[in-house]
Amino acid sequence: MTISSTQLFVGIDGGGSKCKAIVVNQDNDILGAGISGPANPLHGFNQATHSIIDSTQLALKSACLDHISLSELTVGAGLAGVNLPSLFEQMTNWGHPFKHFFLAHDLFIANLGAHHCHHGAVIITGTGSCGFSSTDEGELLVGGHGFPQGDKASGAWFGLQACEQVLLSLDDLIPSSLMNKALLAKLSCDSATDIVATIAGENATFYAQLATIVFDAAEQGDQIAISIIKDGVDYLAALAKKLVTNASYEVKLSILGGLSLRLQPWLLAALSPTLQRQLVTPLSAPEFGAVLFAQGKLHG
Amino acid sequence: MTISSTQLFVGIDGGGSKCKAIVVNQDNDILGAGISGPANPLHGFNQATHSIIDSTQLALKSACLDHISLSELTVGAGLAGVNLPSLFEQMTNWGHPFKHFFLAHDLFIANLGAHHCHHGAVIITGTGSCGFSSTDEGELLVGGHGFPQGDKASGAWFGLQACEQVLLSLDDLIPSSLMNKALLAKLSCDSATDIVATIAGENATFYAQLATIVFDAAEQGDQIAISIIKDGVDYLAALAKKLVTNASYEVKLSILGGLSLRLQPWLLAALSPTLQRQLVTPLSAPEFGAVLFAQGKLHG
Numbered sequence: 390m391t392i393s394s395t396q397l398f399v400g401i402d403g404g405g406s407k408c409k410a411i412v413v414n415q416d417n418d419i420l421g422a423g424i425s426g427p428a429n430p431l432h433g434f435n436q437a438t439h440s441i442i443d444s445t446q447l448a449l450k451s452a453c454l455d456h457i458s459l460s461e462l463t464v465g466a467g468l469a470g471v472n473l474p475s476l477f478e479q480m481t482n483w484g485h486p487f488k489h490f491f492l493a494h495d496l497f498i499a500n501l502g503a504h505h506c507h508h509g510a511v512i513i514t515g516t517g518s519c520g521f522s523s524t525d526e527g528e529l530l531v532g533g534h535g536f537p538q539g540d541k542a543s544g545a546w547f548g549l550q551a552c553e554q555v556l557l558s559l560d561d562l563i564p565s566s567l568m569n570k571a572l573l574a575k576l577s578c579d580s581a582t583d584i585v586a587t588i589a590g591e592n593a594t595f596y597a598q599l600a601t602i603v604f605d606a607a608e609q610g611d612q613i614a615i616s617i618i619k620d621g622v623d624y625l626a627a628l629a630k631k632l633v634t635n636a637s638y639e640v641k642l643s644i645l646g647g648l649s650l651r652l653q654p655w656l657l658a659a660l661s662p663t664l665q666r667q668l669v670t671p672l673s674a675p676e677f678g679a680v681l682f683a684q685g686k687l688h689g
Numbered sequence: 690m691t692i693s694s695t696q697l698f699v700g701i702d703g704g705g706s707k708c709k710a711i712v713v714n715q716d717n718d719i720l721g722a723g724i725s726g727p728a729n730p731l732h733g734f735n736q737a738t739h740s741i742i743d744s745t746q747l748a749l750k751s752a753c754l755d756h757i758s759l760s761e762l763t764v765g766a767g768l769a770g771v772n773l774p775s776l777f778e779q780m781t782n783w784g785h786p787f788k789h790f791f792l793a794h795d796l797f798i799a800n801l802g803a804h805h806c807h808h809g810a811v812i813i814t815g816t817g818s819c820g821f822s823s824t825d826e827g828e829l830l831v832g833g834h835g836f837p838q839g840d841k842a843s844g845a846w847f848g849l850q851a852c853e854q855v856l857l858s859l860d861d862l863i864p865s866s867l868m869n870k871a872l873l874a875k876l877s878c879d880s881a882t883d884i885v886a887t888i889a890g891e892n893a894t895f896y897a898q899l900a901t902i903v904f905d906a907a908e909q910g911d912q913i914a915i916s917i918i919k920d921g922v923d924y925l926a927a928l929a930k931k932l933v934t935n936a937s938y939e940v941k942l943s944i945l946g947g948l949s950l951r952l953q954p955w956l957l958a959a960l961s962p963t964l965q966r967q968l969v970t971p972l973s974a975p976e977f978g979a980v981l982f983a984q985g986k987l988h989g
Contacts, residue, residue: 473886535889537837538888556838561831562832562924582772588838
């Protein structure tokens with residue numbers, strides 16, 4: 390069967406660490422997928438646009454559709470960072486190589502993917518963290534203020550907390566933690582001085598890679614790690630409450646992103662019974678939400 | 690009177706925000722002073738060496754000693770960051786323009802300046818924070834791990850805490866704070882989104898300029914600001930205790946740096962009666978300690 394390119398849609402989910410793309414046909418079957426580098430334009434416009442093109446080409450290749458030109462594709466993209474008006478404008482003005490390029494922020498397409506409709510709420514905890522809801526009261530975007538000043542309970546935030554606490558512990562100013570040995574090993578370091586030299590000037594993506602150290606230690610009962618997770622989860626519970634309380638009906642809420650599986654048991658314990666009931670497994674991934682978004686834009 | 694250049698010493702105190710230099714004669718009279726830009730080599734070797742030369746030339750000029758060549762000066766320099774061995778080595782290998790250039794870390798010369806002897810302890814809270822003590826048990830350097838992972842209770846740390854709490858407050862996830870209006874005004878911003886766009890990617894020096902917002906609000910009774918200061922001061926109290934407890938005698942302790950005056954009343958309340966008694970006003974500034982250091986090196 391020959392696939393006409395007019396039937397092809399690409400969905401992009403671009404975050405601070407990576408960019409995911411899928412190619413789907415008119416029946417919404419996923420034909421291929423690709424992953425490339427960071428695509429949050431806050432950390433570089435050129436990097437973001439490069440990652441979008443790269444992931445799309447990888448998705449075409451995995452679908453054996455290398456012969457399709459980018460100029461034949463209708464692309465929906467949800468990107469972290471474009472909630473900042475200046476970045477939304479910059480990305481909208483991009484001289485993109487596609488037939489159509491529809492842009493939304495990552496939370497909008499994540500919500501659409503999770504609930505297959507515009508009503509619902511999502512919290513994403515990957516490299517960054519952010520909450521979004523769309524209800525009869527309108528849209529609400531909470532958090533997502535970036536690293537290190539915001540994005541509490543994100544991978545980068547957990548990684549930074551781990552570094553802070555380990556440095557305090559190695560200085561003997563707080564008790565010892567299981568994270569001390571784990572962080573030294575992960576960074577191939579021998580001392581606090583060594584850690585500082587290794588992490589100096591590093592970005593959110595780097596810190597996000599250290600988040601698992603906190604969860605590993607907490608799951609073994611480490612009190613310092615547990616305190617970090619409780620602090621993060623209390624924030625997510627407040628975020629969840631804020632996202633859904635204004636609606637006149639029970640809004641479905643999903644937790645997405647690289648940390649969601651490890652956070653889920655801790656978060657459940659921090660949510661009220663009502664919020665626990667509202668928590669649902671997402672129907673599809675954000676990149677599929679980006680396809681639904683592009684289809685909606687194209688078909689009016 | 691003609692001053693012979695062989696009698697001239699320069700003392701340098703180089704930190705993350707600025708570099709201070711003084712010129713003194715053989716009687717240790719301060720003849721002139723100069724201030725230039727950042728001199729922590731962690732944030733750039735070229736910037737650090739440029740600031741050292743710049744501040745020295747400004748100090749010579751203010752002493753009407755423009756005719757003196759740099760190659761005739763004996764310089765003692767205390768620099769933040771050179772507790773990292775790689776940076777100490779890089780600065781030691783600098784092809785400097787002086788007759789002599791003696792290098793130590795900023796805490797070593799601050800301690801020497803504060804107590805006019807090698808025995809004593811200092812805590813510096815300026816752009817960064819760090820503790821140092823020199824006792825019969827040896828030297829102890831605690832903290833000073835940089836921004837954002839360390840340097841708790843420093844100007845940069847207070848500024849970052851202010852941003853974090855204001856963003857949470859503007860998101861309506863914590864109560865309102867006096868800091869909200871103050872930060873928006875300071876940054877000429879209208880919203881959380883606006884704040885994020887302004888502070889994205891900023892460094893420790895930028896955040897340190899926001900520290901006064903926390904103290905202003907706390908002194909007016911703002912509970913969120915008071916919590917931040919208490920968290921910082923508890924750290925400094927633990928640091929102070931750690932610095933002096935190993936010695937077999939009562940070690941004198943001084944608090945130095947741009948935030949020391951505003952921190953002093955909060956810190957006193959957090960210290961034990963013994964530590965309160967050990968707290969003394971510094972005899973001289975760190976840059977004078979750098980002169981004493983150079984003289985000691987030169988004479989033996």
